[in-house]
Amino acid sequence: MSLRLTREARILKAREYAHIFKGGKIAKGKYWQVIAKPIKEPRPRLGLAISKKVYRLAVDRNRFKRIARETFRLGQQHLDNWGFVVMVRKSKPVRGHVLSAELLDLFKKVTKI
RNA sequence: GAAGUUGGUCGGAUAGUCGCUGGGCGUUCGCGUCGAGAGGAAAGUCCGGGCUCCAUAGAGCAAAGUGCUAGCUAACAGCUAGGUAUGGUGACAUAACGGAAAGUGCUGCAGAGAUUUAGACUACCCAUUUAUGGGAAAAGGUGAGAAGGUGCGGUAAGAGCGCACCGCGCGUUUGGUGACAAACGUGGCAAGGUAAACCCCACUUGGAGCAAGCUCAAAUAGGAUGGCAACGAUACUGCUCGUAUAAGCCAUCGGGUAGAGUGCUAAAGAGUUUUGGUGACAAAAUUCGUAGAUGAAUGACUAUCUAUUACAGAACCCGGCUUACAGACCGACUUCACUU
RNA sequence: GGCUGGGUAGCAAAGCGGUUAUGCAGGGGCCUGCAAAGCCUUAUAGACCGGUUCGACUCCGGUCCCAGCCU
Numbered sequence: 001m002s003l004r005l006t007r008e009a010r011i012l013k014a015r016e017y018a019h020i021f022k023g024g025k026i027a028k029g030k031y032w033q034v035i036a037k038p039i040k041e042p043r044p045r046l047g048l049a050i051s052k053k054v055y056r057l058a059v060d061r062n063r064f065k066r067i068a069r070e071t072f073r074l075g076q077q078h079l080d081n082w083g084f085v086v087m088v089r090k091s092k093p094v095r096g097h098v099l100s101a102e103l104l105d106l107f108k109k110v111t112k113i
Numbered sequence: 114g115a116a117g118u119u120g121g122u123c124g125g126a127u128a129g130u131c132g133c134u135g136g137g138c139g140u141u142c143g144c145g146u147c148g149a150g151a152g153g154a155a156a157g158u159c160c161g162g163g164c165u166c167c168a169u170a171g172a173g174c175a176a177a178g179u180g181c182u183a184g185c186u187a188a189c190a191g192c193u194a195g196g197u198a199u200g201g202u203g204a205c206a207u208a209a210c211g212g213a214a215a216g217u218g219c220u221g222c223a224g225a226g227a228u229u230u231a232g233a234c235u236a237c238c239c240a241u242u243u244a245u246g247g248g249a250a251a252a253g254g255u256g257a258g259a260a261g262g263u264g265c266g267g268u269a270a271g272a273g274c275g276c277a278c279c280g281c282g283c284g285u286u287u288g289g290u291g292a293c294a295a296a297c298g299u300g301g302c303a304a305g306g307u308a309a310a311c312c313c314c315a316c317u318u319g320g321a322g323c324a325a326g327c328u329c330a331a332a333u334a335g336g337a338u339g340g341c342a343a344c345g346a347u348a349c350u351g352c353u354c355g356u357a358u359a360a361g362c363c364a365u366c367g368g369g370u371a372g373a374g375u376g377c378u379a380a381a382g383a384g385u386u387u388u389g390g391u392g393a394c395a396a397a398a399u400u401c402g403u404a405g406a407u408g409a410a411u412g413a414c415u416a417u418c419u420a421u422u423a424c425a426g427a428a429c430c431c432g433g434c435u436u437a438c439a440g441a442c443c444g445a446c447u448u449c450a451c452u453u
Numbered sequence: 454g455g456c457u458g459g460g461u462a463g464c465a466a467a468g469c470g471g472u473u474a475u476g477c478a479g480g481g482g483c484c485u486g487c488a489a490a491g492c493c494u495u496a497u498a499g500a501c502c503g504g505u506u507c508g509a510c511u512c513c514g515g516u517c518c519c520a521g522c523c524u
Contacts, residue, residue: 003131012408050410058156058426066133066412067414073132074413095421 003058005073011047012082020047020083027110029102032092033087036110038080046072047085052089060089064088064099071100072107 011017026038039045048068050061068086072079084107 005132011407014408017408050408059424062426063412065409070132070413100413 002109003076004075005046005069006074008041009045009072009076011045011085016083017047017049017085017087020085024083024085025110025113027106027113028089029106030092031089032103032106034106034110035085035087036082036107039083039112041080044076044079044081045083046076047083049085049087051088054088057081063096067096067099068103071103075104075107079107082111084110090093 011020020035020037024035027034027036046069048065050062050064055061055064070086086103
């Protein structure tokens with residue numbers, strides 16, 4: 001498997017989001033919150049739900065989305081074939097690699113619950 | 114040299130690796146390759162337009178907005194140049210800056226008196242019966258605001274009562290496209306403030322917004338018409354005829370949900386030079402060809418440059434305004450100090 | 454992306470160009486053997502920054518925050 005992040009590896013439809021939110025496992029960290037559920041496809045998939053209420057500025061939201069996508073792209077070979085929806089929690093600004101490390105940890109933790 | 118005023122520019126760079134979104138070319142349809150890919154405010158949505166749909170004979174009223182003058186502009190509440198006022202030693206900055214003598218309203222408290230050709234608390238002058246009458250509007254006091262200011266004369270005390278200067282009003286002349294300014298003459302002074310209170314005057318404005326709108330268009334959703342079934346079923350009706358209704362099948366037609374496409378980026382475009390203009394700007398020549406996503410693209414890591422980079426992320430497109438902004442650079446000017 | 458409404462003590466909630474009501478909660482007192490209830494009393498308020506005005510919570514701009522509508 002390559003390090004590419006194609007559109008097939010993304011969750012794009014509202015119906016798919018609703019499916020994962022309903023009955024998905026939840027793992028909370030300091031900066032992130034991940035909801036996950038096993039899916040039929042032979043690959044892990046990523047969805048983003050970055051709320052405007054948590055981060056008001058578009059720049060902040062874009063930053064979290066980029067970090068989430070990059071973390072998923074580099075770590076997808078080691079993940080189970082689940083659908084992951086990533087949400088943010090309000091916190092003080094920190095360095096990017098701190099966020100990335102916690103998110104990867106949550107990805108692995110949520111499938112073990 | 115110090116302190117300032119003002120106009121403008123940039124706002125990480127280079128190399129490598131792994132990725133993201135369009136486009137061109139190739140393709141074994143897996144992908145490969147070439148080139149492109151956020152801002153000065155993309156922000157707030159405060160104005161003005163383009164564009165689209167709806168409404169609309171024409172005119173007026175209402176409502177809302179704007180408000181010194183002349184220009185610029187597609188348009189504007191913007192910009193430029195100027196006038197006036199205020200602040201600053203100055204460079205310069207700021208100003209919703211028409212009308213209060215068309216009318217109405219409001220003007221608390223304090224104060225004798227608050228908008229009326231005002232009034233008399235303390236205090237002043239005269240007279241007498243010593244607590245009254247008359248004069249006067251200078252002084253004190255109140256207030257945001259009290260019937261021009263300063264000086265001299267004058268008077269019982271006083272007063273634009275008279276005079277000079279200043280301020281104000283009115284008139285004339287001159288300069289200016291104009292706002293306005295200057296000079297001269299004249300009036301003894303006209304009656305507070307508020308129009309970001311109603312209002313008057315002048316000018317402007319139809320409404321909604323790309324989630325506008327246009328096109329295609331599923332179904333086990335659903336409408337209309339025609340045919341079939343049909344010597345059928347149900348109702349009128351106990352029976353026959355007749356009429357009506359519903360369900361079923363087929364065909365045609367239009368509407369249209371989910372969804373998809375389009376609108377969607379080449380434009381009041383940008384750079385350079387020349388010309389006109391004080392300037393905003395305009396004209397000509399020449400060069401360039403410049404994001405287009407839709408759970409929403411520009412990132413991550415490494416190395417070097419002193420280096421964890423300010424404010425901040427396009428969503429139909431432009432012109433402004435307002436607000437946020439680490440740091441760096443360039444131009445013009447002012448004041449003060451020192452040296453020559 | 455576009456379009457609306459709001460911000461007043463700790464909480465809720467009126468009104469107005471001239472000292473911001475009222476209720477609950479808080480402090481003190483009265484009442485009571487002690488409390489509750491009741492009564493008296495008291496402190497705490499205009500999101501922020503400018504402008505207009507003699508005077509602004511109110512009128513006019515700007516900023517921030519909250520809520521709602523258009524799918």
